[in-house]
Amino acid sequence: xMLMNRRMHICCLAxxxxxxxxxxxxxxxxxxxxxxxxxxxxxxxxxxxxxxxxILKLQKTYLGLGKPLTCKQVAxxxxxxxxxxxxxxxxxQEGKKSGIEAxxxxxSKELESLRKQFFSDADYKNELTRRGLTEEALRSRIEDxxxxxxxxxxxxxSKITIADNDMxxxxxxxxxxxxxxxxxxxxHILIQIDPxxxxxxxxxxxxxxxxxxxxxxxxxxxxxxxxxHSDGPTRTSGGDLGYIKKGQLDKQLEDVVFSMKTxxxxxxxxxxxxxxxxxxxxxxxxxVLPYDSVKAQIRQQLIxxxxxxxAEQFAxxxxxxxxxxxxLNDDVVSAKQLREIRK
Numbered sequence: 001x002m003l004m005n006r007r008m009h010i011c012c013l014a015x016x017x018x019x020x021x022x023x024x025x026x027x028x029x030x031x032x033x034x035x036x037x038x039x040x041x042x043x044x045x046x047x048x049x050x051x052x053x054x055i056l057k058l059q060k061t062y063l064g065l066g067k068p069l070t071c072k073q074v075a076x077x078x079x080x081x082x083x084x085x086x087x088x089x090x091x092x093q094e095g096k097k098s099g100i101e102a103x104x105x106x107x108s109k110e111l112e113s114l115r116k117q118f119f120s121d122a123d124y125k126n127e128l129t130r131r132g133l134t135e136e137a138l139r140s141r142i143e144d145x146x147x148x149x150x151x152x153x154x155x156x157x158s159k160i161t162i163a164d165n166d167m168x169x170x171x172x173x174x175x176x177x178x179x180x181x182x183x184x185x186x187x188h189i190l191i192q193i194d195p196x197x198x199x200x201x202x203x204x205x206x207x208x209x210x211x212x213x214x215x216x217x218x219x220x221x222x223x224x225x226x227x228x229h230s231d232g233p234t235r236t237s238g239g240d241l242g243y244i245k246k247g248q249l250d251k252q253l254e255d256v257v258f259s260m261k262t263x264x265x266x267x268x269x270x271x272x273x274x275x276x277x278x279x280x281x282x283x284x285x286x287x288v289l290p291y292d293s294v295k296a297q298i299r300q301q302l303i304x305x306x307x308x309x310x311a312e313q314f315a316x317x318x319x320x321x322x323x324x325x326x327x328l329n330d331d332v333v334s335a336k337q338l339r340e341i342r343k
Contacts, residue, residue, distance in 0.1 A: 039082060040325040041089045048328070049132065054081050082326065087315035090322055092144050095151035102143035102150075110142050111135070148311075156310040160303055167298045171291050178289040181246060185282035186257055187222050187239040190232035192274040209268055209275035216265055222279050231274065243284065253278075 038048035058077055062069050069077070118124040128138060171178065191209040193202050212229055216222060223238030230239055246254060256269050257278055266278040 037327050039086060039327060040323075041086055042093060042323050044089060044093070046085050046089060051078065051082060051085065053131070078328075086322075086324055087312065087319065088148060090315050090318040091148045091151060091311065094318060095147040098151060098154075100147050100150045100154075102146040106146060107139060107142050110146075111139055114138075152307050152311045155314065156307050157303070160306045160310075162299050162302045162306075166302060167295060168291070170298050170302060171294065175288060178294055180284070180287050180289055182258070182286050183243040183245055183284040184257055184260075184280055185243050185284075186241045187226065187279045187281060188232055188234055188241050189222070189226045189230040189239050189277040190274045191229070192231035195272060206268075206270075206275055209277065213265075213268055213277055216277065216279075239279075243282075 036048050037045040038051045039046045055074060055078055059069055059074065115121070115124050118127070128135060133141075189209075189212060191205050191212070193205045197205075208229070212220075212225055215225060223240075226232075226235060226239030232239065234240055244257070246258060248254075249257060250271065252271060253269060253276065256266055257280065260266060260278065260280040262280055262283050264280050266276075269276040269278070
């Protein structure tokens with residue numbers, strides 16, 4: 001959606017990338033590049049660059065909270081992350097050994113979904129570049145993740161049962177998770193401008209937007225005028241943005257929309273990329289979702305938690321039989337030494 005806050009889009013991809021690059025094995029690459037190898041798992045290298053990148057993100061996060069990490073804390077996080085990388089690589093290898101392959105149609109769908117979460121294709125590509133990834137590499141990471149998930153599903157999903165009283169207890173102890181914030185149904189018309197345009201062209205766009213606003217105030221149909229004139233992505237739907245929550249729009253636009261009453265029409269709102277007109281068509285007050293409406297979601301959440309626990313135990317059993325050679329700071333640290341560090 002064109003109006004979505006850019007930081008929100010980048011966070012969305014960051015979350016997914018955090019899952020799919022958790023194991024950054026150099027599959028298909030030259031395994032002799034020991035300088036960028038953090039660990040060899042059954043001979044497969046895992047990139048030191050990715051490990052360092054995850055540590056750096058943690059350091060920045062804690063620094064932003066005013067709690068810079070000590071050297072001891074950094075070492076502890078590094079040890080935990082490295083162990084997580086190793087476990088996920090072992091699960092991937094076990095999945096391949098079991099003959100599991102990623103469905104390419106599903107991979108493509110996931111990739112397209114990620115791309116669409118961004119304000120523009122340029123933002124999407126910039127985030128990949130910032131993380132040192134090509135789209136081909138990202139696709140490979142998604143494939144790896146799907147293989148691991150299929151392995152977990154095959155081995156554990158059918159064995160897991162969730163009792164009704166466990167679901168009720170989850171709901172009652174985490175009611176805040178099921179709060180629905182205030183939502184506003186909004187329609188939108190955008191007359192786009194380009195910062196590179198000269199003053200006369202920008203003025204012409206403003207006059208067009210002002211004329212549309214006047215037509216609306218005289219009783220013009222919002223949907224018809226949006227279809228005819230809007231440059232926004234919702235033009236074909238008559239400007240309908242659907243229900244939105246706080247945090248989904250740029251702050252300037254959010255302040256306008258959430259201050260409006262049902263049926264109210266905004267004045268012209270100018271931003272760096274155009275002139276906006278909003279109409280609020282409905283408001284849903286904050287509420288708590290009833291248990292019956294979220295029961296299926298709770299069941300799935302508890303299943304995923306149990307699958308995660310089972311997968312971790314399974315990975316530990318694979319770890320005991322695996323050949324794991326850890327290479328950090330030009331030293332070779334044994335798996336046994338790593339476990340001693342983690343105690």
